[in-house]
Amino acid sequence: MSGQFPAENIGHGQPGHAPRPGEPAQPSAFAFDGESESLITGILAKYPEGKQASAVIPLLYVVQKQLGRETGSAWVPRVAMDVVAARLGMPPIRVYEVATFYLMFNTKPVGRYHLQVCTTTPCWLRGSDEVTRACREATGIRHWGETSEDGLFTMTEVECLGACANAPILQVNDDYYEDLDAGRTVELIQALRRGEPPAPGPTIDRFGSMPQGGRTTLLDVPDGEGPPPAHPATVEA
Amino acid sequence: MAKVTVDGITVEVPNGSTALQACEAAGKEIPRFCYHERLSIAGNCRMCLVEVEKAPKPVASCGFPIMDGMVIKTDTEVVRRARRAVMEFLLINHPLDCPICDQGGECDLQDQAYAYGGDHSRYAENKRAVKDKYLGPLVKTVMTRCIQCTRCVRFASEVAGVPELGATSRGENMEIGTYVEKALTSELSGNLIDICPVGALTSRPYAFTARPWELKKTDSIDATDATGTNIRVHARGPEVLRILPRTNDEVNEEWMADKGRFSIDGLKRKRLDRPWVRAHGRLHPATWQDAFVAIARAMQGVPGERIGAIVGDMCDAESMVALRDLMTALGSPNIDCRQDGAQYDLSRRDFYTFNSGIAGIEEADALLIVGADPRHDSPVINARIRKRWLAGAFPVGVIGAPASDLTYGYEVLGDQPSVLAGLIDGSLAFADALRGAKKPMIIVGQGALTRDDAAAVLAACWSLADAVGALSADWHGFNVLHQAASRVGALDLGLVPRAGARSVAGMMSGGVEVLWLLGADEFGAARIGPDTFVIYQGHHGDAGAARADVILPGATYVEKPGTYVNTEGRVQTAFQAVFPPGEAKEDWRILRAFSEVVGHTLPYDDLPAVRARLAEANPVFARQGLPRFGGGTGVAPAGDASALGSTPFGRAMGDYYLTNSISRASPTMQECSRTYSQPVLQAAE
Ligand code: SF4
Ligand code: FES
Ligand code: FES
Numbered sequence: 001m002s003g004q005f006p007a008e009n010i011g012h013g014q015p016g017h018a019p020r021p022g023e024p025a026q027p028s029a030f031a032f033d034g035e036s037e038s039l040i041t042g043i044l045a046k047y048p049e050g051k052q053a054s055a056v057i058p059l060l061y062v063v064q065k066q067l068g069r070e071t072g073s074a075w076v077p078r079v080a081m082d083v084v085a086a087r088l089g090m091p092p093i094r095v096y097e098v099a100t101f102y103l104m105f106n107t108k109p110v111g112r113y114h115l116q117v118c119t120t121t122p123c124w125l126r127g128s129d130e131v132t133r134a135c136r137e138a139t140g141i142r143h144w145g146e147t148s149e150d151g152l153f154t155m156t157e158v159e160c161l162g163a164c165a166n167a168p169i170l171q172v173n174d175d176y177y178e179d180l181d182a183g184r185t186v187e188l189i190q191a192l193r194r195g196e197p198p199a200p201g202p203t204i205d206r207f208g209s210m211p212q213g214g215r216t217t218l219l220d221v222p223d224g225e226g227p228p229p230a231h232p233a234t235v236e237a
Numbered sequence: 238m239a240k241v242t243v244d245g246i247t248v249e250v251p252n253g254s255t256a257l258q259a260c261e262a263a264g265k266e267i268p269r270f271c272y273h274e275r276l277s278i279a280g281n282c283r284m285c286l287v288e289v290e291k292a293p294k295p296v297a298s299c300g301f302p303i304m305d306g307m308v309i310k311t312d313t314e315v316v317r318r319a320r321r322a323v324m325e326f327l328l329i330n331h332p333l334d335c336p337i338c339d340q341g342g343e344c345d346l347q348d349q350a351y352a353y354g355g356d357h358s359r360y361a362e363n364k365r366a367v368k369d370k371y372l373g374p375l376v377k378t379v380m381t382r383c384i385q386c387t388r389c390v391r392f393a394s395e396v397a398g399v400p401e402l403g404a405t406s407r408g409e410n411m412e413i414g415t416y417v418e419k420a421l422t423s424e425l426s427g428n429l430i431d432i433c434p435v436g437a438l439t440s441r442p443y444a445f446t447a448r449p450w451e452l453k454k455t456d457s458i459d460a461t462d463a464t465g466t467n468i469r470v471h472a473r474g475p476e477v478l479r480i481l482p483r484t485n486d487e488v489n490e491e492w493m494a495d496k497g498r499f500s501i502d503g504l505k506r507k508r509l510d511r512p513w514v515r516a517h518g519r520l521h522p523a524t525w526q527d528a529f530v531a532i533a534r535a536m537q538g539v540p541g542e543r544i545g546a547i548v549g550d551m552c553d554a555e556s557m558v559a560l561r562d563l564m565t566a567l568g569s570p571n572i573d574c575r576q577d578g579a580q581y582d583l584s585r586r587d588f589y590t591f592n593s594g595i596a597g598i599e600e601a602d603a604l605l606i607v608g609a610d611p612r613h614d615s616p617v618i619n620a621r622i623r624k625r626w627l628a629g630a631f632p633v634g635v636i637g638a639p640a641s642d643l644t645y646g647y648e649v650l651g652d653q654p655s656v657l658a659g660l661i662d663g664s665l666a667f668a669d670a671l672r673g674a675k676k677p678m679i680i681v682g683q684g685a686l687t688r689d690d691a692a693a694v695l696a697a698c699w700s701l702a703d704a705v706g707a708l709s710a711d712w713h714g715f716n717v718l719h720q721a722a723s724r725v726g727a728l729d730l731g732l733v734p735r736a737g738a739r740s741v742a743g744m745m746s747g748g749v750e751v752l753w754l755l756g757a758d759e760f761g762a763a764r765i766g767p768d769t770f771v772i773y774q775g776h777h778g779d780a781g782a783a784r785a786d787v788i789l790p791g792a793t794y795v796e797k798p799g800t801y802v803n804t805e806g807r808v809q810t811a812f813q814a815v816f817p818p819g820e821a822k823e824d825w826r827i828l829r830a831f832s833e834v835v836g837h838t839l840p841y842d843d844l845p846a847v848r849a850r851l852a853e854a855n856p857v858f859a860r861q862g863l864p865r866f867g868g869g870t871g872v873a874p875a876g877d878a879s880a881l882g883s884t885p886f887g888r889a890m891g892d893y894y895l896t897n898s899i900s901r902a903s904p905t906m907q908e909c910s911r912t913y914s915q916p917v918l919q920a921a922e
Binding site for chain 1 (some may be wrong): 394400401402403404405406407415416417
C-alpha cells in the first residue's frame with residue numbers, strides 16, 4: 001500500500017452531519033462531471049508526476065465552477081475538498097488550508113451573482129461607498145457576506161482587485177464592472193436580476209483604462225501599429 | 238565546521254547549523270516558540286531574533302544558516318527591543334488568562350514574557366477570540382491562547398504521521414484545528430500537549446487538577462507496552478496525577494504513547510487494596526496472615542508438578558525472580574510468562590530481542606515487518622520507523638496487513654508465511670530490496686510468534702536475515718517486537734516451562750491443582766479448571782481476580798521500584814512514585830513473606846538483595862542500558878524453517894486502548910476505545 005492516507009482519514013468522518021448554527025448544510029457527496037473531468041486532465045498534465053498537489057488551486061476552481069453550473073451557487077463544499085484531496089493524493093487538511101486561505105474560494109454557498117465590492121483605498125477614494133450602498137439598496141442585503149432573500153446575490157467586501165485605474169470596481173462572479181457609480185450599479189443589478197448580464201468592462205465612455213473619450217497622447221500613431229483603437233462606442237459616436 | 242562568534246565567544250559548529258544552534262553551543266539562551274529540535278523549522282514566531290553583524294536588521298536565528306566567521310550578538314539593545322516588540326505582538330491577541338490556564342507554571346509564553354517581555358501592554362482594543370476545537374478525548378483545546386507557532390501541525394504531520402491538523406483561514410482569522418472537528422487518529426496525540434508552548438493544547442483528563450509546582454516527580458519506566466519509554470511520574474500525595482515522557486534519545490526521544498500517558502486514572506479504580514479469601518463461593522476480606530494460611534493449606538500435599546504459575550504482562554523483574562525462586566522451592570517446574578502462547582527460542586538472547594535497537598532503526602536502509610503492527614505494538618517505535626522513512630530510500634515490506642495505516646509508505650507482500658520462503662529464495666521482488674540494503678532490518682511481531690508454526694516462522698525470519706546480510710559483525714538486523722513490558726525480562730529469567738513441564742495451556746482445564754497468577758489477566762481465565770485453586774497476586778480486580786480463590790493485593794508499576802527490560806533487551810530501573818493503596822504491597826515482598834509461611838524462606842530481605850539475586854539469575858540484569866552487538870555468530874534458532882504453515886498472519890493485539898488491567902480500568906482509555914477502536918471495528922463488520 002503506498003497511500004499514506006487511509007480511507008478513514010479522508011473526509012471528515014461525518015459526511016452530511018447536521019450543520020452547527022450558522023453553518024451551511026453540506027452536501028454529502030460530490031463527483032466531478034464530464035466537463036470538469038476534461039478540464040482536470042488538462043490541468044494535471046501541466047505538473048510533473050508526483051507533484052500533482054500543485055494542482056490544488058486549479059482543481060478547487062473546477063469544483064467551484066461545477067457547483068455554479070449545477071446549483072447556481074459557485075462554492076466549494078467540504079466533501080468536494082475531500083474529493084480533490086483524494087484525486088491529488090494529499091491529506092484533506094492541506095486542501096482545507098488552501099481553500100480557506102483564499103477568499104476567492106467560497107466555503108459557504110453564495111448567490112447566483114457574487115457581488116465582490118472592492119473597498120480598498122483607490123476604489124474607496126473613487127466612490128466605493130456609493131457602490132456599496134447601491135448594492136445594498138438594490139438587493140436588500142444588509143451586511144457583508146449575506147445573501148439576498150431571493151438567493152440571487154451575495155455581497156462580499158474584497159481587497160484591491162488590481163484594476164484601480166478603473167476604480168471603483170465591482171466584480172460579479174468572474175467579471176469586472178468598472179468605473180461605477182450608484183446609478184450604473186443599480187442598473188447593473190437590475191440587468192442581472194433580469195438574467196441579462198451586460199458586457200463586462202468600463203461602464204463609462206472609455207476603452208479599457210484609456211482616457212475617457214479616447215486617446216489623448218500618441219495621436220499620430222496610425223491605427224493598427226500603436227495602441228488599440230478607440231472604444232467602439234466612441235467610434236460610432 | 239564553521240567558526241562563529243556569539244557575544245564574543247567563539248564556537249565551532251557543523252556546517253549547515255543555524256544561528257540558534259550556534260548560540261546554544263555558546264551557551265546562550267535564545268527564546269523561541271515555533272522552533273523545536275525534532276520538528277522542521279517554521280520561523281513564524283520571530284521570538285528568536287538576534288543581531289548578526291552586517292545584517293541590516295535582526296534575524297530569526299532558528300532558520301538563519303551560519304557562515305564561517307559570522308558574528309552574532311544576542312545581548313544588545315536592538316535584540317532586547319526586538320524581543321520585547323515580538324512579545325508585545327504575541328500578547329495582543331492572547332487572553333492572558335494564566336490564573337485559569339493549565340499551562341500556568343510551565344508555560345513558555347509565561348516564562349518568556351517574564352524574561353524578555355515588556356512590563357505592560359499598550360493594547361486597548363478588543364482581542365480576537367477563537368472557538369475551541371475538538372481533537373478527541375485526550376487533548377483539550379483553548380484556541381484563543383494559541384500563538385500559531387504551528388508546532389502541533391508539524392508534529393502531527395511529521396512525527397505522528399497523521400496530517401490532520403492544519404492552519405485554516407488567513408491572517409487575523411487563522412485558526413489551528415482539523416477543520417472538520419474530528420478526533421486525531423494518533424496514538425501519540427498526548428505529545429501535542431507537551432510541544433504546545435502555550436496553554437492552547439492541554440491534557441483533557443488532567444484539566445484543572447494541579448499546578449506543576451505541587452507535584453512530586455519520580456523517574457520511572459512505562460509498563461503499558463514493551464518500548465520501555467522513559468517517563469516521569471507526577472504525583473501529589475498518594476495520587477498519580479499525570480505521566481510525562483523523559484527524554485532518552487536511545488529509546489523514546491521525547492515522545493510517549495497515549496496508553497502509557499493516559500491510563501493513569503485506571504490506577505485509582507478497581508484496585509485490590511486488601512487480601513481476599515474465597516469461602517463458600519464468595520470472596521471475603523481477609524488479613525494477610527489468613528490469606529497466606531489459606532494458600533498454604535491449599536498447597537498442602539499437592540506435589541510440585543501439580544502447582545503452576547503464570548506471569549503477567551506488566552511485572553517487574555524483581556517479582557518475577559521471586560516467583561521463580563518460590564516455584565523452584567515448591568518443586569514446581571510449571572511457570573510461564575507467555576499469556577498469549579507465543580513461542581520463543583531462549584537459547585540465545587538475540588533470538589527474542591529487538592537487536593538493531595530502537596535508535597538503530599535510523600541506520601537501517603530496508604525493513605521487513607512480519608506479523609507485527611508497530612503502530613499499535615509500540616507507537617513510539619513506529620514513529621522512529623516513520624522518521625527513518627521520511628529520510629528517504631527506505632523500502633518497507635509488510636507480511637500480514639496491519640490493522641491500520643502505519644503512517645509511512647509500505648508494500649504489503651501478502652499475508653501467508655509462504656511469502657517468507659519466497660523472500661529467502663529470492664523469487665519475490667522485495668527480496669532484492671533487502672539484499673541490496675547495507676543494513677536490512679526484519680521485525681518479527683507477536684502475530685508471527687503466537688501461531689502453531691511459530692518456531693518455523695522464527696527460523697525462517699532468521700534465515701532470511703542471514704540470507705540478506707542482516708547478520709554481520711557490526712549489524713544485527715533481526716528484531717522481535719514485543720507487546721508486554723515484562724516479557725523480555727521474563728524470558729531473560731527463563732520463565733518458560735522446560736520440556737515436560739506445563740505451559741499456560743497445559744495449566745488450564747485442571748492441568749494443575751494450584752495456580753499462582755502474578756498479575757496475569759490476559760490468558761483467558763475462564764479456561765482454568767473448576768477444581769484448580771487460584772491465587773491472584775496483582776493490583777486490579779480484573780479477569781484473574783474474578784476467578785481467584787485468594788487475592789493478594791500487589792503494586793502497580795508506579796507504586797514499586799522495579800526493573801524492566803524492554804523489547805530491545807535494555808534493562809531500566811523505575812523508582813517508586815507513590816505507595817500502593819491500603820494493604821497492598823510490593824510484589825516481591827509478598828512472595829518473600831509467603832515463602833516463609835510455607836517454610837521455604839527466600840534468601841533476600843531487601844531490594845539490593847533481590848537485585849543481586851536477579852544479577853545472579855542472569856548477568857544481564859547487572860547492567861543498565863543496552864550494549865550494541867552484531868549478529869554474525871552462525872548460530873540459528875532451533876525451528877525448521879521449511880515447516881511453515883499456511884494460516885495467514887493475524888493480529889496479536891485486541892483493542893490498543895484496553896490491553897492491560899490498568900487501561901481497562903481507566904475511564905479515559907474506555908473513552909478512547911469508544912472513539913477510536915469501536916468505529917473501526919464496526920466499519921470492518
Ligand atoms: S495550538 Fe499550540 S502548538 Fe499549535 S499552533 Fe497553537 S500555540 Fe502552537
Ligand atoms: S483598489 Fe479597487 S481595484 Fe485596486
Ligand atoms: S523560533 Fe525562530 S521564528 Fe520562531
